[in-house]
Amino acid sequence: MIDLADALALIEQRAEPLPPRRQRLLDACGRTLAVPVVADVDSPPWDRAMMDGFALRGDDVAGGGGVVELDVVVDLAAGDVTSLEIRSGSCARIMTGAPIPRGADAIIPVELAIDGTSAAHAGMKVRLRDERFRAGQHIARQGAAFRRGETVLTAGTPLTAGAVGLAAEAGATHVVATPQVCVAILSTGSELVPPEAVPNFGQTRNSNGPMIAAAVRLLAAEPISLGIAADKPEAIRAAVAQGLAADVLVLSGGVSAGDLDLVPEIFRQCGVEKVFHKVRLKPGKPVYFGVLRRDHVAPTLVFGLPGNPASSLVCFDLFTRPAIQMLAGLPRDDWHLPRSRARLTAATKAAPGRPVYLPCTLVRSADGLTATPLPWTGSSDLVGLATANGMIALAADGGRYEPGDEVEVVMTRGPVTNAPAPGR
Ligand code: AMP
Ligand code: MG
Numbered sequence: 443m444i445d446l447a448d449a450l451a452l453i454e455q456r457a458e459p460l461p462p463r464r465q466r467l468l469d470a471c472g473r474t475l476a477v478p479v480v481a482d483v484d485s486p487p488w489d490r491a492m493m494d495g496f497a498l499r500g501d502d503v504a505g506g507g508g509v510v511e512l513d514v515v516v517d518l519a520a521g522d523v524t525s526l527e528i529r530s531g532s533c534a535r536i537m538t539g540a541p542i543p544r545g546a547d548a549i550i551p552v553e554l555a556i557d558g559t560s561a562a563h564a565g566m567k568v569r570l571r572d573e574r575f576r577a578g579q580h581i582a583r584q585g586a587a588f589r590r591g592e593t594v595l596t597a598g599t600p601l602t603a604g605a606v607g608l609a610a611e612a613g614a615t616h617v618v619a620t621p622q623v624c625v626a627i628l629s630t631g632s633e634l635v636p637p638e639a640v641p642n643f644g645q646t647r648n649s650n651g652p653m654i655a656a657a658v659r660l661l662a663a664e665p666i667s668l669g670i671a672a673d674k675p676e677a678i679r680a681a682v683a684q685g686l687a688a689d690v691l692v693l694s695g696g697v698s699a700g701d702l703d704l705v706p707e708i709f710r711q712c713g714v715e716k717v718f719h720k721v722r723l724k725p726g727k728p729v730y731f732g733v734l735r736r737d738h739v740a741p742t743l744v745f746g747l748p749g750n751p752a753s754s755l756v757c758f759d760l761f762t763r764p765a766i767q768m769l770a771g772l773p774r775d776d777w778h779l780p781r782s783r784a785r786l787t788a789a790t791k792a793a794p795g796r797p798v799y800l801p802c803t804l805v806r807s808a809d810g811l812t813a814t815p816l817p818w819t820g821s822s823d824l825v826g827l828a829t830a831n832g833m834i835a836l837a838a839d840g841g842r843y844e845p846g847d848e849v850e851v852v853m854t855r856g857p858v859t860n861a862p863a864p865g866r
Contacts, residue, residue, distance in 0.1 A: 443720040443721065443722050443727070444718050444720070444721055444722065445721070445722050446721055446722065446723055446760065446797065448718075449718050449721045449729075449731065449761065450760075450761070450764065450778075452717050452718055452731065453717075453731060453743075453761060453764065453765050453768075454764075454768065456717065456733050456741065456743065457743060457764075457765045457768035457769055458740065458741075458768075458769070459620065459768065459769060459770070459771035460620065460621050460623065460689060460740055460769050460770070460771065461621070461740075462476030462477070462618050462619055462620055462621065462771070463618065463619070463620075463621045464616050464617070464618050465616060465617065465618075465619060465621070466615070466616055467606060467609055467610060467614055467615055467616060467617055468606065469622070470601050470606075470617050470619040471601050471602075471603070471606050471662075472600075472601060472662030473600075473601050473619040473620045473621070473622070473662065473770065473771075474598060474599070474600055474601065474619060474620045474770070474771050474772060475595055475596070475597055475598065475599045475600075475601055475605070475617060475618070475619050476597055476618045476619055476620060476771075477597060477617070477618035478593045478595060478596050478597055479593070479594050479595040479608075479609045479612050479614045479617060480591060480592065480593055480594070480612070481588050481589065481590055481591065481592050481593075481594050481611075481612035481613065482590060482612065482613035483590055483611075483612070483613060484584050484585040484588070484589055484590050485585070485586075485587040485588045485611060485612075486582045486583070486584055486585070486586065486587065487584065488541045488542075488584050489541065489542040489581050489582070489583055489584050490539060490540070490541060490542070490581065490582045490584075491518075491536045491537065491538055491539060491540045491541075491542060491549055491580065491581065492538060492549070492580045492581060492582050493538060493549050493551045493552075493580040494536070494537050494538055494551065494552045495536060495549045495550050495551040495552045495553075495554070495555075495580065496512065496514070496533040496534065496535060496536065496549065496550050496552070496555070496568055496570060497518070497528060497533055497534040497536045497542055497543060497546035497548070497549050498510075498512055498528065498532075498533035498534075498546055498548060498549075498550065498570075499528060499529075499530055499545060499546060499547060499548075500547050500548045500575075500577045500578070501530065502530055502531065503548070503550075503572045503575050504572065505572055505575050506572070507571070507572065507573055508571075508572055509556065509569055509570065509571055509572070510550075510569070510570050510572055511567055511568070511569045511570075512531060512532055512533040512567065512568055512570065513531060513532045513533070513566075513567055514532070514533055514534070514535050514562050514563060514564050514565065514566050514567070514568055515528070515532045515533070515534060515564060516534045516535070516543065516564050517534070517535045517563050517564050518534050518535065518536045518537065518540040518541075518543065519537045519540060520537055520538065520539030520540050521539075521540070522540055523541055524543050525544075526543055526544075527543065527544040527545040528543050528544065528545035528546040529545060533546070533568065534546060535562065535563055535564065535568075536549060542581055547577070547578060547581070548575070548576075548577060548578055548579045548580065548581065549579060549580035549581060550570045550571075550572065550575070550579075551580065554570050554571045554572075554573060555568055555569065555570055556569050556570070556571055557569045588612070594608055594609070594612045595608060595609060595612075601617070601619060620770050620771035620772075621770075622662070622663060622664045622770075623661075623663040623664065623689045623690060623766050623769045623770050624663070624664050624666055624688040624689045624690070625658045625663050625664065625665050625666065625688060625689065625690045625691075625692060625766065626666045626668055626684070626685035626686075626687070626688035626690070626691045626692070627651055627654045627655055627658070627665055627666065627667050627668060627685075627692050627693075628668040628669070628671060628681050628682065628685050628691065628692070628693045628694070629648045629650050629651045629669070629670045629671070629693075629694050629695060630670070630671045630672075630673060630678055630681075630693060630694065630695040630696040630705060630749075631646070631648075631670070631672070631673060631695040631696065631749060632672040632673045632674070632702075633645055633646045634646055634647070634648045634670045634695075635647060635648065635670075636648055636669070636670065637649070637651075637652060648669075648670055649751050649824065650694040650695070650747070650749070650751055650754045651667055651669065651670070651694075653751060653754070653755060653824075654692055654694065654747075654754065654755075654758055655667055657755070657758050657759075657762075657763070658692075658766070661763065661766050661767065661770075662770075663690075663766050663770065666685075666688055668681050668684060668685055669681075673696060673702040673704065675704055675708060678696070678704060678705065678708050679708050679711065679712065682708055682709065682712050683712060686712060686714070686734050686742050686744070687742075688742060689740065689742060689743070689769055690742065690743045690744075690745070690762065690765060690766060690769065691742055691743075691744045691745070692745045692747060692758070692762055693705060693744070693745065693746050693747065694746075694747045694748070694749050694754045695748075695749030696746070696749065697719070697728045697729070697730045697746035697747070697748060697749075698728040698748060698749075699728070703728075705730070705746050706719060706730055706746065709730070709732055709744060709746070712734070713734055714732040714733065714734045714742075714744050715732055715733050715734070715735070716730070716731075716732045717731045717732050717733060718730070718731050719731075719746075722795065722796045722797065722838065723756075723757075723760070723796055723797060723799070724793050724796040724797065724798045724799070725748070725750065725752055725753035725756055725799070725820075725821040726747075726748055726753045726756050726757040726760070726799075727748070727796065728746075728748045728753075729745070729746065729747060729748060729757045729761060730744075730745065730746030731743070731744065731745055731746075731761065732744040732746075743765050743769070745757070745758075745761060745762045745765070747762070748821070750820075750821035750822045751821075751822060751824050751827075752801075752818075752820070752821045752822065752823055752824060752826075752827055753821040755824075755827055756799050756827075756833070759779060759833075759852070759854060760799075763777075763778075763779070764777040764778050779852050779853055779854055780852070780853045780856070780857060781835070781850060781851065781852050781853070782811055782850075782851055782853065782858075783811070783848050783849070783850060783851070784804060784810070784811040784812055784813040784832075784834075784848070784849060784850075784851040785809070785810065785811070785812050785813070785845075785846055785847065785848055785849075786812075786813055786814075786815070786834070786843055786844070786845055786846065786847050786848075786849055787812050787813065787814045787845055788814060788815055788845055789842065789843060789844050789845060790815045790834065790836070790842075790843050791836075791840075791841075791842050791843070792836035792837060792838065792839050792840055792841050792842075792843065793836075793838065793840060794838065794839070794840030795838050795840075796838050797835060797836060797837055797838045798834075798835075798836045798838075799833045799834070799835055799836075799852070800815050800816075800818060800833060800834045800836070801815075801816045801818055801826035801827045801830035801832075801833060802814055802815050802816055802830055802831075802832045802833060802834045802851065803816060803829070803830065803831060803832070804831050804832040804851060804853060804858045805858070806858050806859060811851070811858060813832060813834050813849060813851050815834060816829070816830055830854060831853065831854060831855045831858060832851045832852060832853050832854055832855075832858070833851065833852045833854060834849050834850075834851055835849070835850045835851065835852055836849060836850075837850075
């Protein structure tokens with residue numbers, strides 16, 4: 443049995459980022475750019491109207507709150523172009539997003555048209571107040587945001603929605619980015635039935651399968667569900683062999699020390715090198731980690747999680763999540779769930795010999811972060827975890843903690859803001 447920190451170090455030593463791949467822009471969202479994106483156009487591509495109004499020559503405007511009367515010579519909606527030049531005394535009626543015609547160098551917004559001339563079109567006169575006029579106003583200049591040939595996104599940039607938008611504008615239909623990590627998920631246990639079945643006496647619904655798939659999907663990785671394998675060596679071996687084609691295999695059940703806990707031996711037979719089995723942790727003690735190495739292929743990381751659903755999820759969060767983030771090439775700060783200190787609102791008890799992870803509700807108030815333990819009947823109970831936004835991490839001191847005591851917490855749904863967690 444090893445300590446959590448040692449177990450994490452052993453995973454870190456074996457989780458190499460997967461090589462970047464060329465992928466369609468949208469498929470790469472949530473991943474990290476590996477090759478810079480260089481623009482194939484200027485942005486804006488031409489001088490662009492930023493207001494609905496009248497494009498004119500700044501020289502025609504005296505300034506100081508006077509009125510300027512101009513001939514409208516052309517109407518320009520977004521998408522319209524003209525070869526007409528705007529000369530002194532004339533203007534174009536222009537809509538936001540249209541290119542500025544030659545000769546014009548400012549826009550007076552339509553709201554400043556007076557004497558009922560705001561609807562003036564080509565062939566009519568418009569009268570405009572020149573209130574607060576600035577040379578060049580309401581025009582976005584060609585190349586003001588970026589230039590053709592310029593790097594608009596550097597390697598290492600996370601492909602957020604905004605980054606995908608910018609890449610699209612710069613003409614990148616494909617990008618080279620860290621790949622999606624493929625995670626095979628296998629539930630073992632002869633008692634298990636799929637969620638759509640009504641369990642008979644002695645049967646248990648497979649909640650781990652969908653739960654782990656959901657956790658994988660929330661990391662922008664790709665879950666590959668292998669369903670259920672009964673506690674028979676041939677059944678588990680066949681499914682494991684299939685799962686070992688993925689970047690990560692997450693199996694649940696059959697890793698403790700019972701008669702039907704066949705999994706560690708089957709992993710061995712399939713060529714998986716055991717790295718650790720059993721960690722000083724509650725829940726989650728039986729967790730297994732190993733690696734399958736082959737020539738010319740990235741290794742497959744193999745996790746055997748305990749079958750009890752709460753233990754499974756805690757182990758996924760603590761061990762499998764960082765491994766997936768490492769393979770995805772994410773920066774170290776994104777590997778682990780964030781931790782913090784919080785004050786307990788209710789008493790709770792640590793265990794001797796093993797650190798305890800308990801589901802809790804974290805709330806940030808003026809006095810700082812508070813942690814309220816959720817009712818929890820044990821490692822098969824998902825009710826608390828389902829609504830939790832954190833876990834209380836108690837040291838292995840067997841001590842009793844009182845309301846107001848400061849404890850370490852893990853934020854399972856990201857940084858906690860002022861609002862109480864939804865669902866409570
Ligand atoms: P095991 O780790 O195989 O000894 O299983 C421990 C407990 O977890 C048993 O009560 C199993 O029925 C239950 N269990 C195992 N796998 C699952 C699963 N996929 N979904 C729900 N419960 C499970
Ligand atoms: Mg079992």
